[in-house]
Amino acid sequence: MSGEAGAVSREPGALAGYLTFQRFVGVLSVLVVLLCATVVLASLIGSVHIDLARALNGDLLDNTDRVILFETRLPRVLLAAIVGGSLATAGVVLQGLLRNPLAEPHLIGVSGGAALGAVIAVIVVGRGAFAETGLLPLAAALGALLSVGVIYRLALVHGRLQPYVLLLAGVIYNAFAGALILCVNAIADFYQAQGILFWLMGSLATHSYRLVLTIAVYSAVATVWLLLQTRHLNTLSLGEEGAMQLGVDVHRVRRASFIGASLLVGAAVSVSGIVGFVGLIVPHVMRLLLGADHRLLLPASMLAGAIFLIWADTIARTALGVVEIPVGVVTALCGGPFFIYLLKREGSKAFG
Amino acid sequence: MANSQESSLPFQAANLCFRYGAELVIDDISLELRCGEMLGVIGPNGSGKSTLLRLLSGVLQPERGDILLNGRPLAVYTRRQLGRQLAVVPQETIIEFPFSVTEVVLMGRSPHLGGFSFEGRRDLEIVHTAMARCGVSQLAKRSIHELSGGERQRVILARALAQEADILLLDEPGAFLDIRHEVEIYDLLHDLQREGRSIVTVLHDLNLAALYCDRVALLKDGQLMRLGPPGEVITYRAITEVYETEVYVELNTLTGAVNVLPLSRKYREKLAGQEPERRTKKPAPI
Numbered sequence: 148m149s150g151e152a153g154a155v156s157r158e159p160g161a162l163a164g165y166l167t168f169q170r171f172v173g174v175l176s177v178l179v180v181l182l183c184a185t186v187v188l189a190s191l192i193g194s195v196h197i198d199l200a201r202a203l204n205g206d207l208l209d210n211t212d213r214v215i216l217f218e219t220r221l222p223r224v225l226l227a228a229i230v231g232g233s234l235a236t237a238g239v240v241l242q243g244l245l246r247n248p249l250a251e252p253h254l255i256g257v258s259g260g261a262a263l264g265a266v267i268a269v270i271v272v273g274r275g276a277f278a279e280t281g282l283l284p285l286a287a288a289l290g291a292l293l294s295v296g297v298i299y300r301l302a303l304v305h306g307r308l309q310p311y312v313l314l315l316a317g318v319i320y321n322a323f324a325g326a327l328i329l330c331v332n333a334i335a336d337f338y339q340a341q342g343i344l345f346w347l348m349g350s351l352a353t354h355s356y357r358l359v360l361t362i363a364v365y366s367a368v369a370t371v372w373l374l375l376q377t378r379h380l381n382t383l384s385l386g387e388e389g390a391m392q393l394g395v396d397v398h399r400v401r402r403a404s405f406i407g408a409s410l411l412v413g414a415a416v417s418v419s420g421i422v423g424f425v426g427l428i429v430p431h432v433m434r435l436l437l438g439a440d441h442r443l444l445l446p447a448s449m450l451a452g453a454i455f456l457i458w459a460d461t462i463a464r465t466a467l468g469v470v471e472i473p474v475g476v477v478t479a480l481c482g483g484p485f486f487i488y489l490l491k492r493e494g495s496k497a498f499g
Numbered sequence: 500m501a502n503s504q505e506s507s508l509p510f511q512a513a514n515l516c517f518r519y520g521a522e523l524v525i526d527d528i529s530l531e532l533r534c535g536e537m538l539g540v541i542g543p544n545g546s547g548k549s550t551l552l553r554l555l556s557g558v559l560q561p562e563r564g565d566i567l568l569n570g571r572p573l574a575v576y577t578r579r580q581l582g583r584q585l586a587v588v589p590q591e592t593i594i595e596f597p598f599s600v601t602e603v604v605l606m607g608r609s610p611h612l613g614g615f616s617f618e619g620r621r622d623l624e625i626v627h628t629a630m631a632r633c634g635v636s637q638l639a640k641r642s643i644h645e646l647s648g649g650e651r652q653r654v655i656l657a658r659a660l661a662q663e664a665d666i667l668l669l670d671e672p673g674a675f676l677d678i679r680h681e682v683e684i685y686d687l688l689h690d691l692q693r694e695g696r697s698i699v700t701v702l703h704d705l706n707l708a709a710l711y712c713d714r715v716a717l718l719k720d721g722q723l724m725r726l727g728p729p730g731e732v733i734t735y736r737a738i739t740e741v742y743e744t745e746v747y748v749e750l751n752t753l754t755g756a757v758n759v760l761p762l763s764r765k766y767r768e769k770l771a772g773q774e775p776e777r778r779t780k781k782p783a784p785i
Contacts, residue, residue, distance in 0.1 A: 162601060162623050162626060162627045162630075162639065163601065163639045163640050164599035164600060164601035164602065164639040164640035164641075165599065165601040165602050165605055165618070166602070166617070167617070168617050171617070243596075246595040247595070248595070248596070374615055375614045375615050376614050376615075377614065377615050378609065378612060378613070378614050378615055378616070379609075379614055381598070381602070381606060382606050382609050384594055384595045384596050384598065385592060385594060385606065386592070386593065388553070388558050388589070389587075389589065389592060391557075391558055391578055392556055392558065392581075392582065392585070392586075392587040393582050393606060393607070393609040393610060393662070394577075394578050394579040394580075394581065394582025394583070394609055394610030395578060395582075395609065396577075396578050396579075434596065434597070438597070438598070438599065438602070439596035439597050439598045439602070440598070440602055442615060
């Protein structure tokens with residue numbers, strides 16, 4: 148499986164087993180096509196059947212099909228794509244940075260920090276102010292960054308990052324942030340509290356293209372920024388010292404990547420609440436399929452994460468008919484068993 | 500670099516001191532690496548061999564003392580510049596993700612490439628040659644996780660070669676290898692040395708040190724006990740004193756190099772109280 152990473156060449160003397168430009172473009176093209184097909188298909192699926200031909204006809208008055216397609220379904224599908232892509236990308240980066248395939252924004256406390264940042268911002272300033280300015284993702288990113296900072300400091304032992312301390316610290320921080328959110332929730336008035344709870348469970352419902360665009364800009368900037376670190380992420384898998392000896396400024400790369408990942412998680416959490424496990428499942432499956440080179444793994448996971456969350460959200464809004472399941476519940480229902488499977492696999496690798 | 504033939508030495512270290520917490524691990528060590536030589540670093544466990552290597556590679560900063568690389572202080576180089584001049588082979592490399600062998604060797608090109616770019620023709624040629632020299636070409640597409648210890652160490656050595664650095668620092672490159680693979684690695688190092696590279700290697704095997712190294716540095720408790728040609732450093736007196744065990748030393752009839760044989764308790768007791776000279780045997784000519 149992993150041995151297939153790279154160009155397949157039967158030519159004697161030619162180098163094999165590495166990422167060529169052709170392979171890079173080829174894989175990403177396939178995923179882009181799949182994503183486009185997913186966007187179209189998922190927009191057509193829903194509790195109400197819509198007629199595509201009628202929806203695309205702009206001349207009709209009172210065209211409910213058109214309204215449902217373009218004002219309810221499409222923005223929601225696009226938002227799911229961006230959130231899924233962001234979470235998967237953040238997962239790839241965090242796993243690479245911490246050299247731990249179990250790292251995931253949700254598990255290591257980054258999502259919790261982002262949610263806390265967003266909740267505090269909403270309570271203090273009010274949701275309305277943020278809806279106007281589009282700064283809520285920034286507040287969430289700040290919360291994420293702050294929590295990463297705290298967790299990172301805790302995990303630095305004698306100037307060296309201890310990945311396992313970091314994972315533990317993250318899990319504890321997440322619980323702590325959750326408690327703080329509930330605390331804030333208890334203080335907030337009834338309507339605010341209801342809103343916060345619903346948002347925390349994770350929902351992608353939106354009618355606003357403006358919101359979609361705002362989040363898209365945040366995510367695009369962070370993703371390009373992170374893409375520029377991908378070779379260094381490869382080298383980092385040799386360990387801190389190994390990477391340093393190969394000319395990588397480890398501290399700069401870590402800082403840059405943590406900031407980028409925090410922006411992504413912040414953007415995602417600020418619109419959808421906590422949607423767990425996307426950042427765990429997607430990078431893992433992509434690594435198995437495509438190999439470990441982060442230059443391909445990162446953009447491929449972004450696209451696959453988008454596809455994954457669109458389908459998860461499609462299930463969330465259709466599975467029970469008119470009643471909607473929070474999308475976070477769907478991803479957690481997929482992710483929990485997957486995590487246990489991974490844990491078993493990693494465990495058997497380490498101990499036997 | 501091209502100017503390594505100049506009078507300036509690849510490495511010059513003066514009065515190095517380093518501490519882990521309160522413990523002085525490197526205690527006032529001064530030594531130099533000469534151009535084109537293989538310098539072996541030997542000594543008991545915990546004598547500071549690996550720490551010395553990590554100081555030279557710039558991963559650790561000395562508490563006191565100076566290190567000059569090609570005549571300039573180590574601190575003035577960026578990590579990238581260091582990566583082009585120094586290649587390090589650690590004792591063991593744990594790679595978390597299932598990279599292919601070629602991908603690992605390509606990482607050696609990192610100091611020459613940007614954060615996101617594809618390797619050029621030249622990079623691929625260099626990697627191809629490095630893999631062939633280390634005998635890992637046929638493993639190209641295999642995952643690094645599927646390899647044996649010996650194969651993996653050769654892949655890491657190929658990665659070091661791909662850096663195209665003039666100085667190699669190795670920490671017990673043969674530690675987990677059987678004798679054939681160990682000797683193959685040192686033979687390769689010997690070839691590299693003859694091509695003009697300067698090499699510092701930590702060894703645990705005194706006989707290999709005597710066989711391959713031009714000079715040997717003997718460390719104990721962070722101090723440099725002796726520095727010189729193997730024949731002068733690896734002597735009965737020095738080894739028994741530093742390792743605190745009885746050994747039998749003789750000159751090998753085939754190679755002329757020193758051979759050190761550790762002795763079991765039975766023979767240690769038998770030899771106790773005898774003249775030290777009796778335990779160093781000069782061979783009869785073949």
